[in-house]
Structure formats: C-alpha cells, structure tokens
Amino acid sequence: MSVQTPQDDAFELTVAERHAESETVVSLTLRDPAGGALPAWSPGAHIDLLLDDGAVRQYSLCGPPADGTAWRIAVLREPDGRGGSAHVHDKVAPGGTLRVRGPRNHFALAPAERYLFVAGGIGITPLLPMVHEAIARGADWRLLYGGRSRATMAFPDELTALAAHDRQVRIVPQDEQGPLDLAAFLGAPEPGTLVYCCGPAGLLAAARDACAAWPDGALRTESFTPVEAARAGDTAFEVELGRSGLTLQVPADRSILDTVLEAGVSVLYSCAEGTCGTCETDVLAGEPEHRDTVLTDAEREANQTMMICVSRCRGDRLVLDL
Incomplete structure (x- = not known):
C-alpha cells in the first residue's frame, strides 16, 4: 500500500543546519522560513x-525543547x-526546504522523582530532550546508551556535557564493552522511578525482562519497528463508521485502513x-486486537483507541469514530 497521506496540515520549513553526528547519522535543524x-x-x-516521492517518514525531535524557533531531527542511514x-543523507542540504507535519507525541515524559533512560543506537533521539527536561524539572536521572561502535553513536559529547x-x-x-548490562543499570525497583527505553526490538525485549518485577507502568518504551503478528488466522469482520454512516466488511487479507480508504x-x-x-482512531464499540507499538498496556486494556493500519477486531464487529 502507498504511504501517501493527506497533506492539508503540512507546512514547509527551511533546513538551516546539517551536521554529521556520527559515521551513520546526520542531524538537520529546521526553521520557519520567515x-x-x-x-x-x-x-x-x-x-x-x-x-x-510521496513517502512519509517519522523522526523524533531531539533538540532542546525550550528552543521555540528550531526543530532538530537526526536520521540514521x-x-x-x-x-x-x-x-x-544524499539530497537534503542547508538552504533547502522540507515539508513536515506535526508534532505528535505518543512517548511523553511523565512526572517522576527519578528517571532511568536506556537508549540503543538511533533510539537516543527521543531520550535526549527527555534528559534536558529532567534537568529542567530538577529530577534525578541516569542514562545508559549503547551502540554498535563509538563511531556510529550520535551526540556522545552533548550527552556527556549534560551530566553532573x-x-x-x-x-x-x-x-x-559488549552488550548493555540492564540488570546492573536498573537495579532493584525504587519508588518514584520511571524507566524510558528506546531502541531495537531486542533491547526493548531485554528491558521488559529486566523490569518484570517493577510496578506496572514503570517501564515506558518506544519502538521504530512494527510488531510481527501472525496473519494466517486473520478473519473478516464488520466495521461501522459512526460519523460517516457506513458499514464496511474488512476482508481477512486487508486492513481497516485499506478498507476505509477504498470506501x-x-x-x-x-x-x-x-x-x-x-x-x-477512537473506538465506540467492539474489542480491537491491538498490533501497534504505540499504545501502552493500560491504553490497550482501555480499548478507547486503536491504530487502524495494523490492528484488527477480536470479534465480529467494531464501531469507529470515523
């Protein structure tokens, strides 16, 4: 399926700066042309x-949140x-322009007395502004940052400069130094502590294992890769669109998103x-089968929203606010 999207809320920004942050990562600083x-x-x-080419890609904002005139992103080749x-990497240069949309946040930094940040590779990008925010809040924090090699890891000097x-x-x-020792870094659960982890799927799985004894909700993760879900058992179901007044059949081999767009x-x-x-999308009735990497466990249990590009229905019918 094409990943073209409606662009009526997109706008144009100037590429003000470009820097090589490592052998494999470049950062772009974007500003309003005016x-x-x-x-x-x-x-x-x-x-x-x-x-x-109509494609859309998502990148975490990784500059200081207090700078209201510039957005910085970092892109791994x-x-x-x-x-x-x-x-x-090959075509975007200072002085050029990019069309952007957003920002949106599904990985927000909740209030806490203490933060433990764990990053793997380009997963450092959403955590870097969290460090800035933790400092601004006066919270205790520590960061564990792993990568394949020192030459491929972005922002090491900037992070070191933030450390007290x-x-x-x-x-x-x-x-x-080998793989990250999560057990040693996390230690025993402590009241008032939240763990934020972003990186490849293996790191997220290791973090969940290491935090198995922590209170529910203490670990917050963000993944850049989709969930591998079994498709063989998928079945058709019905979707009613509450605002549009349509009732659609979602075939076993098509997504809700495909079906809605085709209608x-x-x-x-x-x-x-x-x-x-x-x-x-808001769920008005029915039980979704969540297959995204965005919602928290609590949000999935609440069943108030779903990602219609991958998630499906656990029964025969959903009613969505579309």
Missing part, C-alpha cells in the same frame, strides 16, 4: 517528513531501509506499520 516560532512540543514527540534515510557527574551518562560501544473516507495516516500513531 523566522517565526514553531509549534510547541514536548520530549518524546516526532514529526513527519513528507518526501518528494539505513542501507536496507525503504529509501527515506538515503534521501535525507561521571556516572550519570554511560556510553557503551558494543565492540569495546472514499479520508483518514490521516503515515507509516502504515503501527509505529507512528498518525491513524489513531
């Missing part, structure tokens, strides 16, 4: 880049990706993989 303020955002937020990162003492930021290149209903969407949250 020099005005940009929409406010909070740590954990991301924006969409709307590329020339992915040789086996879908072409978005190659476009940014040597042990506050631990940078662990795997080729020098001529305009829906904002982006990644089509359940990772960005753009297509989040």
Whole structure:
C-alpha cells in the first residue's frame, strides 16, 4: 500500500543546519522560513517528513525543547531501509526546504522523582530532550546508551556535557564493552522511578525482562519497528463508521485502513506499520486486537483507541469514530 497521506496540515520549513553526528547519522535543524516560532512540543514527540516521492517518514525531535524557533531531527542511514534515510543523507542540504507535519507525541515524559533512560543506537533521539527536561524539572536521572561502535553513536559529547557527574551518562560501544548490562543499570525497583527505553526490538525485549518485577507502568518504551503478528488466522469482520454512516466488511487479507480508504473516507495516516500513531482512531464499540507499538498496556486494556493500519477486531464487529 502507498504511504501517501493527506497533506492539508503540512507546512514547509527551511533546513538551516546539517551536521554529521556520527559515521551513520546526520542531524538537520529546521526553521520557519520567515523566522517565526514553531509549534510547541514536548520530549518524546516526532514529526513527519513528507518526501518528494510521496513517502512519509517519522523522526523524533531531539533538540532542546525550550528552543521555540528550531526543530532538530537526526536520521540514521539505513542501507536496507525503504529509501527515506538515503534521501535525507544524499539530497537534503542547508538552504533547502522540507515539508513536515506535526508534532505528535505518543512517548511523553511523565512526572517522576527519578528517571532511568536506556537508549540503543538511533533510539537516543527521543531520550535526549527527555534528559534536558529532567534537568529542567530538577529530577534525578541516569542514562545508559549503547551502540554498535563509538563511531556510529550520535551526540556522545552533548550527552556527556549534560551530566553532573561521571556516572550519570554511560556510553557503551558494543565492540569495546559488549552488550548493555540492564540488570546492573536498573537495579532493584525504587519508588518514584520511571524507566524510558528506546531502541531495537531486542533491547526493548531485554528491558521488559529486566523490569518484570517493577510496578506496572514503570517501564515506558518506544519502538521504530512494527510488531510481527501472525496473519494466517486473520478473519473478516464488520466495521461501522459512526460519523460517516457506513458499514464496511474488512476482508481477512486487508486492513481497516485499506478498507476505509477504498470506501472514499479520508483518514490521516503515515507509516502504515503501527509505529507512528498518525491513524489513531477512537473506538465506540467492539474489542480491537491491538498490533501497534504505540499504545501502552493500560491504553490497550482501555480499548478507547486503536491504530487502524495494523490492528484488527477480536470479534465480529467494531464501531469507529470515523
């Protein structure tokens, strides 16, 4: 399926700066062409880049949240990706423009007395502004940051400069020190502590295992990769669109999003993989089968919203606010 999206809320920004943050990561600083303020955002937020070929890619904002005139993103070149990162690395230069949409935040920093941040690779990007925010709040914090090698890890000097003492930021290149020791870093659960983790699927799984004894909700994660869900057992179901007055049949081999778009209903969407949250839709009745990586366990249990690009129905019928 194409990942083209409605663009009526997109706007154009100037690429003011470009920096090589590592061998594989470049950062872009985006500003309003007229020099005005940009929409406010909070740590954990991301924006969409709307590329020339109609593709849309999501990137976390990773600059200081207090800077209202600039947005910074960092892009990892992915040789086996879908072409978005190659476009940014090879074709985007200072002085150029990019169409963007957002920001949106499904990985917000909740209030806490103490934060433990765990990043793997490009997963450092949403956590970097969280560190800034933790400092601004006067909260205790520590960061564990792993990557394949020192040369591929972005923002190490910036992170080190934010630390109040040597042990506050631990940078662990795997080729020098081996994999991250999450058990040693996290320790025993402590009241008032939240754990934020972002990185590849293996790191997120290890973090969930390491936090098995922690209170529900203490671990917050964000994934850049979709859930691998079994498709063989998928069945058809009915979707009623509450606002549009349509009742549609969703085939076993099609998504709700596909079906809704084919019926001529305009829906904002982006990644089509359940990772960005753009297509989040209110559920009026029925029980979704959640397959996204955006919602928390508590949000899934509440069944108030769902990502219609990947999630399905546990029964025969859903009613959605579309």
